[in-house]
Amino acid sequence: MSLAYDEYGRPFIIIKEQGAKSRVKGIQAQKKNIAAAKAVASILKSSLGPKGMDKMLQSGDGDVCITNDGATILEQMEVQNQIARLLVELSRSQDYEIGDGTTGVVVIAGALLEQAEGLLDRGVHPLRIAEGYEMASKVATARLDEIAKTFDYSKDDFEPLVQTCMTTLNSKIIGRCKRSMAEMCVKAVLAVADLERKDVNLDLIKIECKVGGKLEDTQLVNGIVLDKDISHPQMTKTITDAKIAILTCPFEPPKPKTKHKVDIDTVEKYEVLRQAEKKYFTDMVQQCKDSGANLIICQWGFDDEANHLLMQEHLPAVRWVGGVELELIAIATGGRIVPRFQELTPEKLGKAGTVREVAFGNTKDRMLYIEHCLNSKAVTIFVRGGNKMMIDETKRSLHDAICVARNLIRNNQVVFGGGSAEMACSLAVEAAADKVPGVEQYAFRAFADALDAIPLALAENSGLPPIESLAAVKAQQLAENNPYLGIDCNDNGTNDMQKQQVFETLIGKKQQLQLATQVVKMILKIDDVIAPNAYA
Numbered sequence: 001m002s003l004a005y006d007e008y009g010r011p012f013i014i015i016k017e018q019g020a021k022s023r024v025k026g027i028q029a030q031k032k033n034i035a036a037a038k039a040v041a042s043i044l045k046s047s048l049g050p051k052g053m054d055k056m057l058q059s060g061d062g063d064v065c066i067t068n069d070g071a072t073i074l075e076q077m078e079v080q081n082q083i084a085r086l087l088v089e090l091s092r093s094q095d096y097e098i099g100d101g102t103t104g105v106v107v108i109a110g111a112l113l114e115q116a117e118g119l120l121d122r123g124v125h126p127l128r129i130a131e132g133y134e135m136a137s138k139v140a141t142a143r144l145d146e147i148a149k150t151f152d153y154s155k156d157d158f159e160p161l162v163q164t165c166m167t168t169l170n171s172k173i174i175g176r177c178k179r180s181m182a183e184m185c186v187k188a189v190l191a192v193a194d195l196e197r198k199d200v201n202l203d204l205i206k207i208e209c210k211v212g213g214k215l216e217d218t219q220l221v222n223g224i225v226l227d228k229d230i231s232h233p234q235m236t237k238t239i240t241d242a243k244i245a246i247l248t249c250p251f252e253p254p255k256p257k258t259k260h261k262v263d264i265d266t267v268e269k270y271e272v273l274r275q276a277e278k279k280y281f282t283d284m285v286q287q288c289k290d291s292g293a294n295l296i297i298c299q300w301g302f303d304d305e306a307n308h309l310l311m312q313e314h315l316p317a318v319r320w321v322g323g324v325e326l327e328l329i330a331i332a333t334g335g336r337i338v339p340r341f342q343e344l345t346p347e348k349l350g351k352a353g354t355v356r357e358v359a360f361g362n363t364k365d366r367m368l369y370i371e372h373c374l375n376s377k378a379v380t381i382f383v384r385g386g387n388k389m390m391i392d393e394t395k396r397s398l399h400d401a402i403c404v405a406r407n408l409i410r411n412n413q414v415v416f417g418g419g420s421a422e423m424a425c426s427l428a429v430e431a432a433a434d435k436v437p438g439v440e441q442y443a444f445r446a447f448a449d450a451l452d453a454i455p456l457a458l459a460e461n462s463g464l465p466p467i468e469s470l471a472a473v474k475a476q477q478l479a480e481n482n483p484y485l486g487i488d489c490n491d492n493g494t495n496d497m498q499k500q501q502v503f504e505t506l507i508g509k510k511q512q513l514q515l516a517t518q519v520v521k522m523i524l525k526i527d528d529v530i531a532p533n534a535y536a
Helices: 026-045 070-077 082-097 102-121 126-147 159-170 175-192 267-290 304-312 323-333 388-410 420-433 440-451 453-461 466-480 506-524
Strands: 002-005 011-014 021-025 055-058 064-067 205-211 219-221 223-226 238-247 295-298 350-359 366-373 379-385 413-416 503-505 528-532
Touching: 021 026, 026 070, 026 082, 026 102, 026 453, 026 506, 026 528, 055 070, 064 070, 064 388, 070 082, 070 102, 082 102, 082 506, 102 126, 102 440, 102 453, 102 506, 126 413, 126 420, 126 440, 126 506, 159 175, 159 388, 159 503, 175 205, 175 219, 175 379, 175 388, 205 223, 205 388, 219 223, 223 323, 238 323, 267 304, 323 350, 323 366, 379 388, 388 503, 388 506, 413 420, 413 506, 420 440, 420 453, 420 466, 440 453, 453 466, 503 506
Parallel strands: 205 379, 223 379, 238 295
Antiparallel strands: 002 011, 021 528, 055 064, 219 379, 223 366, 238 350, 350 366, 413 503
């Protein structure tokens, strides 16, 4: 950009490469931005709820992904438009913070922008709409606090947590096994949770996958599952009362850092060198044996000679174990990661009840189970399934359910699903609109109408008449003053979500409303877009 002057000395600005740029201003820019955001929201709308459809996404290199997780769909779509990318980031931030509700947050944002478009056409200033939305979201979150219920649970009685996780898994491809999957997720979270601090370290829950078997074969292992096998076929495959040496040093002679050449001109000299090398190996194996270890887990590989010596000394070993797995094994078994053989002592050994190698089907695939550990603060959910796509989607679904259980431990308040919370908030915002002076009351009513997008989408995806279903349930909520009535997606014969036991976390629902409102405010405040010509 540069400054120039005309013949009268008046300054004017010249924009470089003016021909290569396009500029959209004012209401036109806002309309364009809203259209882009609505296009993204409409893609996700059909994936909402227990009867939501899945999307099949193919990447440039031919990989296929089938999912109905909002964050995954948007990330795989590789969106180019900058405004549409804001919705991708919105879904991602919901995923990072809450783990669930990634589809709903985008649908709400799309509905808010759709309602804002109608107000812009009527001449309402975008900033007044944004301010009205902000005020309305505060009314809605306050209403959520009013209708929320607190669930008590303990390590022995965790049924409320299971019910909430089942609601999350309802809309997933693994919905037919939702009870067993939800129980696994809750048990895994409670195993690693610090209930006094209300904190859960999700890094301690490992999800390991193996193609083959049925979905029902998925199991929770109170320990670690490694995708490795015992290094020698003649070593013991099952070790009880295991004392594990966790090593980050390789089973090989040390390599000098300086460059030297060794000249060997006689057989005796070669024999001396061979004996010295053999002594390195025997000393390493002996140090492991002396420490009392009966299983070696090593981060690095070792050659055939070391493997043979370990087998002769009846020391089973596992090689090429990754750093993350080593840390989990150390946490689970109460062992220490040892960087040098000289530092190996009995106190640094990890302890486990059983370590066993398990073979699968008629393939050569084998995995190692480390169970009944000294410290059960690390667990593994071992997922089985018919194909890789199924397993990947199961892994994403279990992650969502684990996050929901984690959120309930942090804050054990829940609201009811089926669109009941959104309808209750919509009625509260509509009632508050009458008390708001000025133009903002139009924004309040638009916010209330936008919240109805969730129950409308749920009814539509379930094959029910959307407007009739919404109107009937909303009228019933108002008449009975019962905020727990929602859309009966599964056709169970009752609209009462309390009886159907359809729950959602309060913090997840509040986060949805707040994040969607913030992004919509940001989009409404853009009134000038200067971009390469492709934007126009």
